[in-house]
Amino acid sequence: NAGVMQNPRHLVRRRGQEARLRCSPMKGHSHVYWYRQLPEEGLKFMVYLQKENIIDESGMPKERFSAEFPKEGPSILRIQQVVRGDSAAYFCASSPFGSTDTQYFGPGTRLTVL
Amino acid sequence: AQSVTQLGSHVSVSEGALVLLRCNYSSSVPPYLFWYVQYPNQGLQLLLKYTTGATLVKGINGFEAEFKKSETSFHLTKPSAHMSDAAEYFCAVSDRSAGTALIFGKGTTLSVSS
Numbered sequence: 001n002a003g004v005m006q007n008p009r010h011l012v013r014r015r016g017q018e019a020r021l022r023c024s025p026m027k028g029h030s031h032v033y034w035y036r037q038l039p040e041e042g043l044k045f046m047v048y049l050q051k052e053n054i055i056d057e058s059g060m061p062k063e064r065f066s067a068e069f070p071k072e073g074p075s076i077l078r079i080q081q082v083v084r085g086d087s088a089a090y091f092c093a094s095s096p097f098g099s100t101d102t103q104y105f106g107p108g109t110r111l112t113v114l
Numbered sequence: 115a116q117s118v119t120q121l122g123s124h125v126s127v128s129e130g131a132l133v134l135l136r137c138n139y140s141s142s143v144p145p146y147l148f149w150y151v152q153y154p155n156q157g158l159q160l161l162l163k164y165t166t167g168a169t170l171v172k173g174i175n176g177f178e179a180e181f182k183k184s185e186t187s188f189h190l191t192k193p194s195a196h197m198s199d200a201a202e203y204f205c206a207v208s209d210r211s212a213g214t215a216l217i218f219g220k221g222t223t224l225s226v227s228s
Contacts, residue, residue, distance in 0.1 A: 004157075033215060042118075042204055043158075045215035056215065091157060093216075103216060105150070105158040 002027065004094050004106035012112045019079040019086070021109045025094030032075045033103060034067060037089040049075060082113045116141045118207050120219035128227050133177075133192040135222045137205030140186060147188040148206040148216065149179055158204065164188065175199070200226045 005024040013019050025032050030051050035043040048056040049069040060067070064082075069075040079086055089110050093103035121136040139145060146165050150158040162173025169181040179190045188205060202223050206216040 006157075035216075035218075040220075042218035042220045043216070045217070048215060059215065093158075102148075102160060102163060104160070107157040110155075 004029075004092055004104055006090075006092050006106035006109050008109060009107060010110050010112070012114060013082050014114050015083055016081050019082050019111055021077040021079075021090050021092075021111070023075040023077070023092030023094075023106060025075070025092075026096075026104055029094035029096050029104070031095045032069050033093040033095075034075075034077050035091045035093065037091060037108070039088075043091060046077070079111075082111075084113045087111055087113045116145065116207050116209065116217045118205050118217055118219035120203075120205050120222050122222055123220065124223045124225065126225040126227065127195045129197055130194050133190070133195045133199065133224065135190040135203050135205075135224065137179075137188045137190065137219060138186055139188060139205070139207045141207060141209065143209050144183075145207045145209060147179075147181060148208075149173065149177070149188075149190050150204045150206060152202045152204065152221075154201075161190070161203075195224075195226045197226050197228065200224055 007022050032049045034046040037043045045059040047060050047067045052071050064080045066078045089108045091108045092106045095103045117140045119138045148163045149161040151161050152158050161177050162171045164171045164181045172178045177192045202221045204221045205219045208214050208216050
């Protein structure tokens with residue numbers, strides 16, 4: 001069973017460009033979470049999605065950030081008009097339907113904004 | 115609100131010595147508790163978790179942790195450190211509701227010297 005997959009692993013953008021981060025959950029998992037890790041910090045929750053639904057976006061910045069998890073295909077975290085403060089590692093995690101505990105993490109996408 | 119405190123951002127031990135990484139949490143409800151390990155430029159790997167039942171939890175790579183409700187602690191230990199244990203370790207908590215986000219501590223970097 002393949003693990004959580006994220007791509008790209010590294011992404012470089014200039015200020016003002018858009019960043020799209022993709023996450024394919026483990027097979028059979030229908031819950032996806034996005035976290036951001038800033039330097040010297042732990043992971044901070046951003047958004048929780050199920051297929052075609054955003055369940056909890058309490059950790060998402062109000063502007064420029066959006067997320068989706070379509071019926072088909074990977075979950076996408078989109079950052080518009082990136083700024084240098086968006087430079088971070090973005091991790092996706094997935095869990096099985098009905099699970100209340102373990103989240104399985106992908107390798108992350110490291111975003112650098114020049 | 116839930117929170118996690120990891121005492122000591124850096125811990126250094128000699129190979130073969132005891133590893134003790136401290137984690138204290140605050141939660142208004144009995145929590146689920148987790149330890150994750152992160153190797154450089156990689157995602158998070160689950161070491162162990164406490165949900166219910168036995169308070170001494172055994173994980174992978176010889177690690178274990180004990181849930182102490184009276185102390186609101188979930189410290190991670192390993193009797194004998196190995197060079198390959200050098201990594202960053204994160205303690206996390208969630209409540210028992212399905213699909214909730216993990217709250218992470220800021221992490222502890224473990225260094226192992228020969």
